[in-house]
Amino acid sequence: MISVSTFGHMPMSLRALILNNFHTGYDEREKRIDIRKHFRPHAYVVKGSDPEQLLDTVAGAVESYKNIVENVKLNETLKERNKLIEEFNHSLEDKVKKQVEEIQRTSRLKRYVSPQIAESIISNGSDKYLINARKLLTICFADLKGFTEASESMEPEDTINLLNEYFTEMTKIIFIYGGTLDKFIGDGILVFFGDPISFEDHAERAVRMAIDMRNKTQELRKHWLDHGCNIDICFGINTGYATVGNIGSATQLSYTVIGHQVNIAHRLQLEAKAGQILITQRTLNEIKNIKLETEEIKNLKLKGVNKSTDVYNVIRHTHAT
Numbered sequence: 001m002i003s004v005s006t007f008g009h010m011p012m013s014l015r016a017l018i019l020n021n022f023h024t025g026y027d028e029r030e031k032r033i034d035i036r037k038h039f040r041p042h043a044y045v046v047k048g049s050d051p052e053q054l055l056d057t058v059a060g061a062v063e064s065y066k067n068i069v070e071n072v073k074l075n076e077t078l079k080e081r082n083k084l085i086e087e088f089n090h091s092l093e094d095k096v097k098k099q100v101e102e103i104q105r106t107s108r109l110k111r112y113v114s115p116q117i118a119e120s121i122i123s124n125g126s127d128k129y130l131i132n133a134r135k136l137l138t139i140c141f142a143d144l145k146g147f148t149e150a151s152e153s154m155e156p157e158d159t160i161n162l163l164n165e166y167f168t169e170m171t172k173i174i175f176i177y178g179g180t181l182d183k184f185i186g187d188g189i190l191v192f193f194g195d196p197i198s199f200e201d202h203a204e205r206a207v208r209m210a211i212d213m214r215n216k217t218q219e220l221r222k223h224w225l226d227h228g229c230n231i232d233i234c235f236g237i238n239t240g241y242a243t244v245g246n247i248g249s250a251t252q253l254s255y256t257v258i259g260h261q262v263n264i265a266h267r268l269q270l271e272a273k274a275g276q277i278l279i280t281q282r283t284l285n286e287i288k289n290i291k292l293e294t295e296e297i298k299n300l301k302l303k304g305v306n307k308s309t310d311v312y313n314v315i316r317h318t319h320a321t
Contacts, residue, residue: 113175113178113179113180113181113196113197115175131245131246132243132244132245132246133195133243133244133245134241134242134243134244135194135195135198135241135242135244136194136202136239136240136241137192137193137194137195137202137239137240137241137242137244137257137261138192138193138194138202138203138205138206138237138238138239138283138286139190139191139192139206139237139238139239139240139242139257139261139262139265140179140189140190140191140192140193140206140209140210140235140236140237140265141188141189141190141235141236141237141265141266141268141269142170142188142189142191142210142213142233142234142235142269143187143188143189143233143234143235143269143270143272144166144187144188144231144232144233145231145232145233145234145272145273145274146229146230146231146232146274147186147187147231148187150224150228150229150230150231153228154229158227162224162229163187165220166187166217166220167184167189169216169220170189170213170216173209173212173213173216174189174191174209174213176209176212177193177205177206177208177209177212178193178197178199178205179191179192179193179205179206179209180192180193180195180196180255182255182256182257183254183256188269190256190257191206191209192242192244192257193205193206195244195257201287201288201289202239202286203237203239203283203284203286203287204286204287204288204289204290206237206283207237207277207279207283207287207290207292207314207317208290208317210235210237210277210314211277211314211316211317213233213235214233214235214275214277217232217233232274232275233274233275234269234272234273234274234275234276234277234278235268235269235272235276235277235278236264236265236266236267236268236269236270236271236272236278237265237268237277237278237279237280237283238261238262238264238265238268238279238280238282238283239261239280239282239283239286240259240260240261240264240282241259241261242257242258242259242260242261242262243257243258243259244256244257244258263304263305264280264302264305264309267302267303267304267305268280268302268311270303271300271302271311272313276313277313277314278297278311278312278313278314279294279311279312279314280309280311280312281309281310281311281312284312290317290318291317291318292312292314292315292316292317292318293314293315293316293317293318294312294313294314294315295312295313295315296310296311296312296313297310297311297312297313298310
């Protein structure tokens with residue numbers, strides 16, 4: 001029995017076989033595997049001194065060692081690929097997070113402004129929308145006169161259907177003029193102009209919006225009257241500085257407008273009769289591009305406001321000046 005125990009005592013042909021196979025394609029010094037360290041001579045024992053049998057045995061050992069080397073290479077490759085996959089996953093997570101945040105911002109914006117304005121704000125990459133600020137705004141309150149009385153004789157389902165029809169049509173008009181839909185208050189609507197998109201003609205937009213909303217309500221009234229609902233719309237519009245921004249708790253925020261000028265618009269709406277659009281002198285002064293036909297109401301006393309004020313009932317707008 002001959003034991004293959006040392007590399008130096010092997011025939012030249014065997015040593016050449018080992019050297020050629022152990023170093024091919026694996027020349028990096030730091031990745032070389034010492035033959036003496038990994039070659040296990042006691043694992044390969046042959047009987048007799050048959051050179052062919054010895055050659056076959058050593059060739060088998062070399063093949064096993066080549067497999068070891070390939071496994072080492074494969075492990076290195078897998079480590080590199082796992083690292084790349086991990087980096088890709090982190091990058092993908094960041095992208096998904098940003099996309100989700102963008103969708104949430106867009107969805108939040110679309111609650112208040114038209115989809116076109118929302119997309120414009122997002123596409124511009126602005127981080128300054130829907131923030132708290134003091135701005136010159138035109139504020140509009142709209143309300144349905146006679147709705148409370150009419151709803152007393154209506155089934156709840158009919159009341160909801162009427163309001164949904166009304167709010168749907170009014171929202172379309174609000175967004176056409178670039179208004180910010182603050183909220184629905186019962187059968188009332190609060191809209192303001194000048195934020196998050198600033199318009200130089202914010203007062204004009206508000207008044208023209210109110211006129212179109214009034215006209216649309218007259219169309220809806222024909223259907224409502226057929227069902228015994230004698231209701232009509234009225235408006236209060238004021239222009240002035242107010243605070244606009246996110247107001248509420250950490251779990252429930254509302255993008256809204258507050259301040260004395262908002263209260264005046266609301267008080268005007270409370271004084272308005274069915275079909276009236278009451279505006280303040282400041283709002284009238286801001287309108288430059290259209291001519292309004294108005295009816296002046298002098299010394300109107302508004303609830304909660306110390307001084308009487310002159311207001312104007314808008315009949316129609318005629319033509320551009």
